[in-house]
Amino acid sequence: MTDKALPPAFRTALWRHVTEGAREGELRFQTCLQCGQVQYPPREVCGRCLADDLEWRPVEGMAKVLSKTRLHASLEPWFRDRLPVEVALVQLDEGPVAYVFAEQGVDVGNRVRVSARLDEADVAVLWASPR
Amino acid sequence: MARSMESFEGVALTTPVTIGYERTSSHSAHWFAGKALARLIEAAGIVKADVDGLAMSSFTLQPDTAVAMTAYLGLSPRWLEHVPMGGASGVVTLRRAARAIQAGDAEIVACIAADTNQPGAFKDLVADFSSFSRDAVYPYGAAGPNAVFAMITRCYMDQFGITREDFGRLCVAQRQNALANPHALLRKPMTLDDYLKARPVAEPLHLLDCVMPCAGAEAFLVMSTDRAKSLGLPHATVKSVVERHNAFPDDPVPTRGGWAMERERLYEQAGLGPKDMDFVETYDDYPVIALMQLEDLGFCKKGEGAAFLRETDLTVGGDLPHNTCGGQLSAGQAGAAGGYLGLVEAIRQLTGQAAGVAVDGARFGLVSGYGMVIYDRCLCTGAAILGRGEA
Numbered sequence: 389m390t391d392k393a394l395p396p397a398f399r400t401a402l403w404r405h406v407t408e409g410a411r412e413g414e415l416r417f418q419t420c421l422q423c424g425q426v427q428y429p430p431r432e433v434c435g436r437c438l439a440d441d442l443e444w445r446p447v448e449g450m451a452k453v454l455s456k457t458r459l460h461a462s463l464e465p466w467f468r469d470r471l472p473v474e475v476a477l478v479q480l481d482e483g484p485v486a487y488v489f490a491e492q493g494v495d496v497g498n499r500v501r502v503s504a505r506l507d508e509a510d511v512a513v514l515w516a517s518p519r
Numbered sequence: 520m521a522r523s524m525e526s527f528e529g530v531a532l533t534t535p536v537t538i539g540y541e542r543t544s545s546h547s548a549h550w551f552a553g554k555a556l557a558r559l560i561e562a563a564g565i566v567k568a569d570v571d572g573l574a575m576s577s578f579t580l581q582p583d584t585a586v587a588m589t590a591y592l593g594l595s596p597r598w599l600e601h602v603p604m605g606g607a608s609g610v611v612t613l614r615r616a617a618r619a620i621q622a623g624d625a626e627i628v629a630c631i632a633a634d635t636n637q638p639g640a641f642k643d644l645v646a647d648f649s650s651f652s653r654d655a656v657y658p659y660g661a662a663g664p665n666a667v668f669a670m671i672t673r674c675y676m677d678q679f680g681i682t683r684e685d686f687g688r689l690c691v692a693q694r695q696n697a698l699a700n701p702h703a704l705l706r707k708p709m710t711l712d713d714y715l716k717a718r719p720v721a722e723p724l725h726l727l728d729c730v731m732p733c734a735g736a737e738a739f740l741v742m743s744t745d746r747a748k749s750l751g752l753p754h755a756t757v758k759s760v761v762e763r764h765n766a767f768p769d770d771p772v773p774t775r776g777g778w779a780m781e782r783e784r785l786y787e788q789a790g791l792g793p794k795d796m797d798f799v800e801t802y803d804d805y806p807v808i809a810l811m812q813l814e815d816l817g818f819c820k821k822g823e824g825a826a827f828l829r830e831t832d833l834t835v836g837g838d839l840p841h842n843t844c845g846g847q848l849s850a851g852q853a854g855a856a857g858g859y860l861g862l863v864e865a866i867r868q869l870t871g872q873a874a875g876v877a878v879d880g881a882r883f884g885l886v887s888g889y890g891m892v893i894y895d896r897c898l899c900t901g902a903a904i905l906g907r908g909e910a
């Protein structure tokens with residue numbers, strides 16, 4: 389084991405909103421107050437109507453699994469100590485597509501619930517759990 | 520109906536150059552660019568001052584861009600372009616440079632893609648490749664593009680009934696093409712069994728689905744056909760070029776790319792169709808992407824890739840010579856030079872300078888590009904049809 393390795397914690401400044409949500413037990417995505425678009429990954433303008441009137445709102449997290457991989461290699465020591473790592477690609481009911489860690493039992497085609505959890509570096513990461 | 524594109528008549532592509540490849544290098548990208556420029560000048564029989572246009576592509580020039588390279592290489596060009604489009608860099612650069620020649624903005628443009636590969640540098644590149652990746656891809660296993668293309672591959676296999684054996688056929692054919700290419704890093708014959716037994720990397724991707732990062736450069740010159748003739752340079756001509764970025768953004772998983780949007784325009788401008796192509800060079804960062812290009816560019820129907828791969832001999836001398844120098848899957852991926860590889864190989868094939876096996880009597884070839892995995896797909900796509908120039 390690599391003693392000091394932590395999960396990669398480097399993010400854009402906007403990610404703190406997701407981490408704050410995770411701390412309060414919520415999955416928060418940006419909603420455009422002009423056109424209603426829910427977007428992910430975070431941006432400073434709406435990718436549909438270009439408004440900057442965006443609010444971080446909780447979403448339920450219901451999603452469909454589009455694809456999945458089992459990783460046997462990683463560039464980060466933290467993950468190398470934990471291989472294989474299962475990652476899924478999901479589409480939230482609100483529209484956005486996200487990479488998430490997959491709990492056991494999550495498979496392609498499933499309905500799943502996505503949540504934001506704090507990792508060992510105290511940064512939010514998304515997880516999919518069987519519904 | 521939009522105005523149709525002006526033709527690319529009168530533009531010549533000459534002097535295909537490859538520097539390297541090496542698995543890793545202690546040299547900078549600048550060194551590879553310098554070697555490439557020197558080779559271009561020597562091969563064309565010109566002097567450095569004749570080069571009045573420069574286009575550069577690289578992932579490892581930081582903190583420099585094409586701007587710094589003018590001072591580094593001692594050039595004073597009147598036309599300068601930096602094309603940071605990874606695997607689409609070659610086709611996009613060709614399009615820009617061809618227009619510069621036609622407009623008289625430059626007379627000889629040196630197009631260079633150069634990258635080094637220093638130990639540990641690949642991780643730094645991947646970890647901060649884009650804002651989206653920093654927040655929403657890299658933290659999920661830090662697997663780089665392998666994770667992204669594993670998702671696409673799995674989806675393709677599920678949706679279209681394609682198997683690992685099918686992708687294996689494409690990879691084995693490319694390795695066959697690579698055997699005679701002195702630049703290819705991987706020149707050991709490969710069997711379907713080797714492919715199937717390779718270790719898993721990001722399932723369903725295994726080791727032989729993934730390109731090997733390396734150092735190297737690819738380069739060519741763009742000038743008028745008149746200039747190429749007066750210099751006595753064999754050259755390729757440009758029949759058509761298209762590009763499209765962030766195509767089909769609402770597809771949750773990208774099973775098609777910008778080629779599907781631009782295919783009609785591409786063939787219409789060239790006055791040619793898929794059946795007229797004597798060879799095809801696709802961007803092969805992963806076999807699924809090569810197949811996607813073959814489908815989207817009309818060599819087979821979408822979803823019929825499995826049957827196509829079972830029935831079609833993709834080796835040089837076969838039904839449809841594809842990635843005739845072995846592609847990146849055999850040559851290695853020298854960063855942005857990987858986005859030039861197919862184009863430089865096409866120029867070789869059309870000017871009788873094949874480094875490996877020549878496609879007998881090739882008159883027309885298609886090159887396509889795919890670059891920059893910003894989130895869940897590459898955003899830049901392009902394609903070009905080239906022809907054999909008259910001496």
Ligand SMILES: [Zn+2]
Pocket residue numbers: 420421422423424425434435436437438439
């Ligand atoms: Zn909006």
